[in-house]
Amino acid sequence: MDKNIKLEVRNITKVFGKHPQKVISLLNEGLSKSEIFGKTKQTVGLNNVNFEVYDGEIFVIMGLSGSGKSTLLRCLNRLIEPTKGEILIDGQNITDMDPEELRSTRRSKLGMVFQNFALLPHRSVLDNVAYGLEIQGIPKEERYLKALEAIETVGLKGQENSRITQLSGGMKQRVGLARALANDPDILLMDEAFSALDPLIRSDMQDELLSLEDRVQKTIIFVSHDLDEALKIGDRIALMKDGEIVQIGTPEEILTEPADSYVSRFVAGVDRSKILTAESVMKRPDPFISINSGPRVAIQLMKDYGISSIYVVEGKNRRLKGIVMIGDVLEALKKGKSLESVMIPDTPRVAPEMPLKEVIPLIADSQYPLAVVNDSGKLLGIIVRASVLGALAISGEIEQDEVPEEKPPEEKPPEEKPPEEKPPEKTVSIDKNEGEAGSPPEGSGSPGSIINNGIDNGSVPAEAGAKNGAPAKAPDRSDTMQDPEVKTC
Numbered sequence: 001m002d003k004n005i006k007l008e009v010r011n012i013t014k015v016f017g018k019h020p021q022k023v024i025s026l027l028n029e030g031l032s033k034s035e036i037f038g039k040t041k042q043t044v045g046l047n048n049v050n051f052e053v054y055d056g057e058i059f060v061i062m063g064l065s066g067s068g069k070s071t072l073l074r075c076l077n078r079l080i081e082p083t084k085g086e087i088l089i090d091g092q093n094i095t096d097m098d099p100e101e102l103r104s105t106r107r108s109k110l111g112m113v114f115q116n117f118a119l120l121p122h123r124s125v126l127d128n129v130a131y132g133l134e135i136q137g138i139p140k141e142e143r144y145l146k147a148l149e150a151i152e153t154v155g156l157k158g159q160e161n162s163r164i165t166q167l168s169g170g171m172k173q174r175v176g177l178a179r180a181l182a183n184d185p186d187i188l189l190m191d192e193a194f195s196a197l198d199p200l201i202r203s204d205m206q207d208e209l210l211s212l213e214d215r216v217q218k219t220i221i222f223v224s225h226d227l228d229e230a231l232k233i234g235d236r237i238a239l240m241k242d243g244e245i246v247q248i249g250t251p252e253e254i255l256t257e258p259a260d261s262y263v264s265r266f267v268a269g270v271d272r273s274k275i276l277t278a279e280s281v282m283k284r285p286d287p288f289i290s291i292n293s294g295p296r297v298a299i300q301l302m303k304d305y306g307i308s309s310i311y312v313v314e315g316k317n318r319r320l321k322g323i324v325m326i327g328d329v330l331e332a333l334k335k336g337k338s339l340e341s342v343m344i345p346d347t348p349r350v351a352p353e354m355p356l357k358e359v360i361p362l363i364a365d366s367q368y369p370l371a372v373v374n375d376s377g378k379l380l381g382i383i384v385r386a387s388v389l390g391a392l393a394i395s396g397e398i399e400q401d402e403v404p405e406e407k408p409p410e411e412k413p414p415e416e417k418p419p420e421e422k423p424p425e426k427t428v429s430i431d432k433n434e435g436e437a438g439s440p441p442e443g444s445g446s447p448g449s450i451i452n453n454g455i456d457n458g459s460v461p462a463e464a465g466a467k468n469g470a471p472a473k474a475p476d477r478s479d480t481m482q483d484p485e486v487k488t489c
């Protein structure tokens with residue numbers, strides 16, 4: 001599987017104190033953070049931290065207060081200078097950079113969102129969002145254009161002229177997010193970004209972040225002290241203690257295979273009723289396709305992802321319409337029929353709050369992954385059997401062998417090549433960044449994932465499987481496919 005490394009942290013140590021080298025010697029001798037503080041009155045912020053973050057993932061840094069989360073996040077853009085070690089972004093060592101190079105890398109690659117919003121209270125929303133561009137000297141017209149786009153992305157269209165003081169906490173944090181996005185950075189660093197919000201607003205913002213991640217495909221490094229939040233939004237989680245990383249893994253791995261007794265105790269506090277719902281085990285629903293798309297697009301997407309079925313949605317609100325199977329779509333293409341004509345509308349779907357115990361028989365009876373939809377019919381995610389098993393193992397409520405086997409799917413992607421289609425009169429290029437086909441290249445699951453979980457490996461290209469929250473990378477199709485019917489979902 002091809003996982004592009006976006007950011008790499010190698011042996012980072014941070015000592016707060018006047019004689020850091022002395023502290024490093026003591027660390028090498030094996031003394032603990034508290035012993036070193038007792039001896040030297042210097043604090044070990046980070047001790048030999050190593051990890052990689054993949055392109056397009058949400059990587060959560062989690063731990064109790066004082067464990068080193070914020071220090072680590074701030075080392076990533078050198079707001080705090082590491083005492084030792086290297087940080088590479090796209091292979092470039094930022095710890096070596098001079099101030100000018102660092103500034104330019106920060107501008108182009110890194111955006112930061114703070115817990116306390118860090119907004120200018122007497123400026124409008126628009127001017128706050130455009131602020132970073134303003135200090136870079138970007139002309140007014142251009143910066144406003146970019147700022148308006150970012151404001152729309154975070155759902156604040158119409159509030160451009162509001163004053164910050166007139167906004168609720170949730171809206172303020174959207175402004176903070178828009179300001180970070182206005183620069184179009186590759187990586188968003190978010191420091192306890194939702195911690196100051198009321199629980200309901202916080203949960204909404206978490207949902208928004210997931211949906212935004214689907215659309216803008218940023219790499220997000222998110223600091224949180226809240227395990228439920230980390231489990232909900234993280235593709236992977238790094239759990240910290242006393243300046244060290246004790247475990248890195250997918251939410252499922254952290255819960256089911258805790259590295260030591262500290263992690264076990266940490267996860268013991270998880271709200272199990274939350275784990276045991278459909279929502280808690282669903283994966284992002286990528287790829288999916290617009291009902292207005294043509295069969296050719298569907299075939300290309302299924303080929304790219306190595307899957308034999310794909311969910312069909314309608315409109316920006318991603319209303320679930322049904323599912324199409326590769327064989328039917330090939331037929332449709334041959335006969336000049338629409339995608340809708342071969343769509344199976346009554347696919348199994350469940351509500352996000354459905355208890356897992358009720359999900360089990362449904363997934364066992366279904367030849368597709370289960371679709372999770374909300375009250376208004378929006379496709380929120382999909383559930384594959386492996387995730388259900390993981391959650392059940394944690395709960396201990398049901399033995400794994402009680403879970404029925406899945407039915408194999410009835411069809412496999414045929415080897416057959418799609419027939420030539422007449423060139424369309426009007427063409428719209430499919431750019432993965434625009435999300436027409438609703439298929440971000442990185443995500444943690446797809447209708448195809450279930451195939452990769454043991455049903456139909458024969459038909460899945462090696463690079464196409466999605467595993468451990470780091471799924472297949474879909475090829476850039478912008479120069480290979482065109483379809484007049486593609487619409488944004």
Ligand SMILES: Nc1ncnc2c1ncn2[C@@H]1O[C@H](COP(=O)(O)OP(=O)(O)OP(=O)(O)O)[C@@H](O)[C@H]1O
Nearest residue numbers: 016043044045064065066067068069070071072225
């Ligand atoms: N400027 C500083 N000077 C001295 N010690 C510091 C400084 N900043 C952080 N520390 C210490 O470094 C360690 C890690 O702190 P850090 O703020 O990174 O933890 P955290 O996990 O982010 O905590 P919180 O969730 O409370 O923000 C703590 O022991 C803290 O006291």
